[in-house]
Each structure stands twice: as structure tokens, then as C-alpha cells.
Amino acid sequence: MKDRPVILLVGGEHAGTIEQEFRARYDRDYRIEPVVGAAAGLDRARDLVADGAQIAMIAAEHLLDDGTAIDLLHQVPAVVATARRVALVPFEIFADSLDDLRAATLRRDMDTFVVVPRGPRDEEFHTALIELLSEWNWSVGRPVVTVSDLVAEPGDRDAAAIRDLLERLGFPYRSLTPADDDAAAILEAAGPGAQLPVVRTHTGRTLSAATPSAVTESIYGGFDTIPDGVIADVAIVGAGPAGLATAVYAASEGLATVVIERDAIGGQAGSSSMIRNYLGFPRGISGMRLAQRSRIQASRFGARFFTGRPAVRVEPGPPHEPEHHHVHVPGAQMCARTVVLASGVTYRRLGVPGVDDLVGAGVYYGAATSMAREMQDRDVYVVGGGNSAGQAAVHLAKFAGGVTILVRRAGLAETMSDYLVREIEATPTIQVRTRTVVADGGGEGWLQWLRLRDLDTGEITKTSADGLFCLLGAEPDCTWLPAGVARDERGFVLTGRDVPRESWVEGHPPASLETTLPGVFAVGDVRAGSMKRVASASGEGASVLPLVHAHLARLRAREFGG
Template sequence: MGERPVILLVTDTHRATLLGEFQRYSRDYEIVPATSGHDAEKVVADLLRKGHQLALVAVEHRLPDADSLDVFRRLRPLVPTARRITLLASEDFPDAADTLRLATLDNDLDAYLVIPRGLRDEEFHTALVETLSDWGWSVAGPVVAGVELVYDRPDANVAALRDWLERTGMPSRSHRADSPEGRAIIEAAGPDAVLPLMRAFRGQFLSDATVAKAAEAMYGGHDDIPADQVADVVIVGAGPAGLAAAVYAASEGLSTIVVESEAIGGQAGSSSMIRNYLGFPRGISGMRLAQRARTQAFRFGARFYTGRPVTDIQDGPDDEPPHHHVFVRGARICARAVVVATGVAYRTLGVPALDAYLGVGVHYGAATAVAREMKGRRVAVVGGGNSAGQAAIHLAKFAAHVSIVVRRAGLADTMSEYLIREIDATVNIDVRPRSEVVGGGGDGRLEWLDLSVAGDVERVEAGGLFLLLGADPACDWLPARVRRDEAGFVQTGRDVPRELWVDGLPPASLETAVPGIFAAGDIRAGSMKRVAAATGEGATVVALVHEHLAELRAAEFRA
């Protein structure tokens, strides 16, 4: 293999300018030039023959024998995982912009950029760096690993650990126990090591590793929280709603604690690319969005604790100022206000024959950590929502073929139009409407599925099954006095039963039936179930928390 990944730069008229701009990346990437579409095909074939990995194909839009879209269509079958950027002369922008905009929706390219006309065009380079960063995370894997995982065989726990590491954005590598790397780590850990074994963030070893152990090693244990400390707000759940609440609460001076049982980012953190989130015209992965939000909240003073689920919320003693007790396994956290933002959990498939293949072909969620292992395989994605669409598009970069299996007649009722358009334009994705998975099997790992189509069962080859089946509210742990609707979603504001209103007035819009306990995001009855809507509710709820705290202070003053 080549030591450095390749950036293929296809340019003619602006060759000198673009070669100069791309020299900035020559330390970490090999910059390989080509002068035409025909030349680019020959160069790529030669690079692949020599074992090089292509990270980016950047093509000047107007070439002697083609335009950039023609070049991308020719090269995509050869290098489906390489990112594709059109380089556009400023004078060509007015005429080409609409064509290129539509091409991004059709998945013909990832971005189009205006060629710099002077020094230090950092907007141009920001776009390139973001594109290369996305490729490095989703395709190449880390050069330097902060965490290393050793296991003897893949199973559901190992799959959960790998997925958790991917969703946290922690650079990591996985090794089989009988590999040279695996044996060296086991020897360093000592004779008492039990697999799976993790060499973690500060060099410590986690024996018999689980997601809970890894999470506490990364963010600290709940036992470190002083028992007599009363936070202004405890946020339960660190998906988009919880992270937005943490950013705004901490930035406005509230003492803020965030509790998350798994990976920060929630289900959104597993999305390979969110293209319709405000302010990110080239899209952003769920992991990156969550990582940035956590860093932002942390800088304002929010404290994060992960690895243990919340089990109950109770009122504090009557002889103390009003507050709530939030219980996790083995610890109690006190808070004047609580925001419940635990989101939803994927429904299980309910096909017992496939339970044995969890982690060895069957995965709940997008499982971006194993997408690279699907190279050359036929895979299926079950689900018709945006998460399923994003997973299918990402998997199609690696898998030979992706089938989206849905019970409905199609995707239009449940998926955003931009994703449907991108799926339609991806040649190795098909949609299997009015179908469901009813069985499957294989020798040691998943090899085939049984699909029921209008009552007839068809057996199809499948090396991977990714289940994004819709979701149920993750709030069985809430006390009964926090009222929920028939589907289990938390009721707030005017949705709270009228008999629980105080003095004939409903709770605040995002407040539950219990004063001082709020709900935001997907967990809330009537929420939109979109990332942007969840972050909006997370920001909005902080204003209501301020009002509640003001009422507590006023009542304490009157007393």
C-alpha cells in the first residue's frame, strides 16, 4: 500500500493555481495531477494497481474532453469511497451553479468550490479539510489510535463497544486476540486480563470491557459527584436536545450536569451524514455534531457523566429547599430542575433466528464502525426514516449492493425528499417495498435473509443487516406522576391531563405534570422527531428552567 492516501487533482486551465493551493496537503497526502478526464481514468487505474488509497478526487469543472460530472461518473465505480469536489472558476459560477447544486442532490459529487483568486482563501481550505476529515473518519480509519480493543470473537458486546467508540469520535483500532497487536496488548495488561480488553484513553486497561466501563473511564464516575451538591439543572440524555440544553444552560451560568447511559450524541450520533442541518451546507456527520456540542457545553462548565442509566426521579425531603433527586445505579444527583431528553430506542426486529447474529452481521442502528467490513457484500437496511436513508447511502460506498426493506409502499411518507433523491441516484441501492425480514442464517455469521413479500417468502444473500425500525420512547424508568400518552411519550404543557393543572393553568410548554421536571426532543409527545427540532427544544427549555428557578427563589424569599 502507498504510505500516504492520494488526492487526485484533475486540472487544465487553472493548473498552476490549484497545484499551489493543494501543496498545503502534501505532507499527509500524495498530490497526483491529471490533465483531462481520459488521463484521470488512466491515473486512477494505475494507482489502484499499485495499492494506493484515494481520499479525494478534485476536478476542475471545465476540461478539454469532459466536465467534472462526467469525470466523477467514470471514476465512481473504480473509487466509490473517494470524496468528489468540483473546482469552479469564478466566471463560470453563474452558469454552472444550478447544475452542480442538483448534482449534489443526485449524489454525483460531494461539494463544489470556487477556485481561489488570491492568497489564504481559508473558506476554500476549510471545505477541503472538512471533506478530508469526513473521509478519514468514515473510510480510512485512524492513523494514531487513542483506544485499542482486543477481542477473541465478534459478538453483541464487541459490536456495541466498536459502535460506541465510533459514535464518540474516539480514534480507535480493534484487534483479534491472536493477532500480533492483540497478543502484545494482552501481555502488557497482565495475566489477569479478560477479553474483551481495552487499552483506554490514559493507557489504563479495562478488562472484560463493556460500554458502561468504557464510558466511565472516559468521562469520570458518578461517584465523584458530591452528595450534598444541588445543581441548578440535571439533563438526562445527551442527544441533540440534551446537548443543546447543556450548551445554553451552562453558557447562561446555570450549574449543569448531563447524564447519558451510552454514547454522547444519542441516535443522531450514529448518522453518517446529516445534510439538512442549518449552517452546514456540505453536511455534517452526527458524530461530529455531537462532538462539537459536547466540547462547547464543556467549555461553558457543563459536567458529563456517562455509562449508567437513570433509574428514578424523586422529590427531595420536605425540610429542604425544593429540589429533585436523580438516581443512577449506585449514585444520587440533586437538582433544582430536571430536563428529560432521553430520546427514543430502536425497536427490536422480533425474529429469534437472527438474535444469534448480533454483532456478526446483524446490527441495530447505522453501525458505521462496521461499514468498512461490508466491502463486496450484499446488505439490507430495514427502516424507512431518515436514519435508514443515511445508513443506506453510507453503506453503498462500501457494499456491493444495499437493499432498503420497508413495509410501506415506498419512502415518501417517512423520509426527507433530499435523501430519497440521493437514494434514487445511487446505482447500487434498491428499495424493497411491502417487504419484511422474517428469517435468516449463516455459518458463524449472517449469510442470508428470508424476506416476506406480499405473503411469499424469498431467500436473498445478505452479509449485513442494519435495523433502523422506528423507535419507542426511552422513559420506562420515569415515575408514574410524570404522565405519558398511550404510546409512552412524555406529556408536556397543554397535553398534560387537565385535572393535573394548577389553579386551572397548564404547565409551561415543555414542562411535565411535575413542576420542575421538563421534557425536550424525541421523548416528548408531539415532537417533530428531527435533529433541528430537538436542538430547538433543548434551547427553548432553558428559558423555562430559568423561570422555574426564579419561582423557587421567590418562594424561598417569601418563606
């Protein structure tokens, strides 16, 4: 019984109704703990934490005898930072309470608020709860049902990279050491001389000396499975929000669509712990869930995904096939009538040798949400002032003893969405150090300390550090593109009227999202002038489809002499 995560219910006048509703749906998988009153709720939460129980959710009726749900839920993070917090509002007081509830949600006093059901099968009520419980189970509770196994020694950097990949893909897995009983059969299947880390995939295949590239290729199918002579209508390079949106719309409109991704499907957005300002998700959605759902949606329309190898070259076809672009990856090539570049950006490196030597051992480029649990009660630093850095800091604060955000600027407001700035300000375990950079760092096999430089005074201070997460801003991932694709001084791809006038054809610029190479388009963060936001990247991914159709129509007309 104690092994089940706890849902703590704090009731008032409707305590009986609330308990009955929760027990009817969640009593099998969760331990339902009902109490009455705010003080009793906090006391019970403390007792549960002291007893070693995992509290998945605290749901409190809005009006209590000794306070409100807002007052109670505001105090919960000091007791258990990872529990999801929900206010349950009786219908008859909902309208009068709405302004206070909205304000409390903006202050991050709670995760959401829902109306107490007034009858059976209130699926809107349960949808809100299930979304929160799903995210808790993934980020805190760990999946109970798994489809893959990873066997590695503790502290193995390659294994840490594989874990991060599987987390970003939304692929439930077990992490084992060679000494674990369940690891013996896996190592035996890997054969004599198998090298760690060893991964058993969802298909039963066993990978020795596994790498993230080998694992992702085994999940979605290797490039070796591409049939000879197949020419896609559109090849999409990159499976972040822009590439996924292009894949969904292209495949849904009947185009033969392939997607090439070197890393995890979802791109950098896939590592975001929670995106709260994406249209249609009022309670927010994690980057992993958004990428997972988009990939499934595109696949059901017929798009094919090939992962694990980077695109290294794109070029026009030979003279007898001038309209066919060739996208090359190591050991294979893809032929397509149009190409959409959606390769996104990469995080800039710190360029501090002592720090970069510890990548994978306390130092991470990107959010690395899989490592958040490893930072329990530790001192963590986040470098960066964009939304990704803010989301990483808020997520890490649920586990770490303290999180410090380091930014070069004088504040966060210029580069971070207002909702995230407010959330950071409302989280007592997060502090922001402005005009500060990392000057040095090191440790014995794992990050242990950092030296920080104040950009205004030049003063350098040394501090202990257990984790450093670097989200330093964008560098375009397009060094592999041919010289015929024009780029700006920072390396971002130019499109439409932004391309140099000497590249215009008969005085006309390329189409709005088309590059200087006809039939090759650029969308999302890789494109010069893009907004560097998930929603805008998705919008560009959808907007490119009319341009692709127009180019395909011109090819057909040319083929038939039109």
C-alpha cells in the same frame, strides 16, 4: 510513498494553479496525483485502485477539454465509491455554472464545489477540503494518531459494540488481536487472568472484560466522582441533540449543569454518517462530529458529563428538601433543582428470534457506522424508512456490493426527507423493496440468510445476506419514569396543554415543555408531538431554558419568602 492516501487532481486550463495550491497544503500527508482531462482522470483512478492505493479525494476543474467536472465525478463511484468528489470552479465562470453545479450536488454527482483560489490563504477553499478529508479519514482511512487500544479476538461481539461506541464518540483507537506484537504490553498491563476484550484508555488505565458502559464511564468520569451534597441547577437525562443543546445553553448562562447519558454522547443522531440539512453546515456534518463539537462546547462552559449508567428513577426530594429532584442511576444519585428529560427513543426490535440471536454478528440495531468497512463487497439490508435508515443506506453503499432498503410502506417519500430520497435514487447499488418485512433469518455464528415476506402477496423468498441494519422507528425510552409523569398511549411524555386536564393546577396547564411533575421538563424525541428531527430536537433543547429559569426564580422567591 504508496502508503499515503491519494488526492487525484484533474485539471484543465488552471491545472498548474490547482496543483500548486494542493501541494502547498497537503503534500506531506497525501500523495498528489495530477492529470489533465476527464478521460485521463478516470484512467488514473482505475490504475490507482488496481495498484491498491487509497483515493481520498478526486478534485476536478469544472471545464475540461473533454467534458466537465460533473460528467467526470458522476462516473467516479463506479471506480471508487469512497473517494470524496469536488468540482473546482474558476471564479470567472462561477456565476454561469452555479445552476448546473447545484443540480449536480442535489443528484449526488459530487460532494461539493468550490471556487479555485485567486490568491494565497484562501481559507474558505481549504476549509471545504479539510472537512471532506476529515470525514474520509474517519470513515474510510482510519485515524493514524490514536489514543486508545482495543485487544480482542476476531468476531468478538462485545468488542464490536465497543468499536461502535468509540466510533460514535469520535475517539480514535487501534483494534488489535492477542497475536499482534503491540498487544503484548497491553495484556501484560491488564495483569494475570485478564479477560478479553481488553481496552487501554486514553488515561493509560486498562480495562479487562471491557464493556461499552465501562469504556464510556472511563472516558468521561464515573458517577462515583460526584461530590457529596452538590445540587445542580439542571440535570439533563440524555445527551442527544436535545440534551446537548440544553447543556450548552444552560451552562453558558451560568447554571450548574450535569448531563447523564447511558450510552454514547450524541444519541441516535451520533450514529448518522452524514446530516445534510442541518442549519449552518452547507456541506453536511456527520452525527459524530456534531455530537463531539456540542459536547466540547458544553464542557467549556462548565457542563459536566456522566456516562455509562442509565437513569432508573426520578423522584421529588424528601420533605426537608421538597424542591430537589433526585435522579437515580445504579449505585449513585444526582440532586437537581430542575430535570430535563432528553432520553430520546430506541429502535424497535424486529421480534424475529433467528435474527435477534445474531445481534452483533451481522445484525445491528442502529446505523453501526463502524461496521460499514466490514461490509466491503457484501450484501447488506437496511430495515426502516426514516432519515436514519436512508443515511445508513447511503453510507453503507460506499462499501457494500449491494444495499437493499426494506420498508412496510409503498414508498419512502412519506417518512424520509426529499434530499435523501433523491440520493438513494441516484445510487445504483441501492435498491428499495417496498411492502416487505423480514420474516426469518440465520447463519452459523454470523448472519448468512434472510427470509423476506411480501405484505401484499404473502410470498416468502429466501436471500443471502451478510449484514442487516435495523432502524425501525421510535419507541420512547421512559419506562423508568414515575407514574406522576403523564404519557400518551405510545409512552411518549406529555407536556404543556397536552397533559390531562385533571393534572392542570387551578385551571392552568404546565409550561409548554413542562411535564405533570413541576420542575421536570421534556424535550426532543421523548416528548409527545415532537418532530423527530435533529434540528427540532436542538431547538427544543434551547427553548426549554427560559422555562428552567422561571422555575428556578419561583424556587428562589419561595426560599426567601417572596
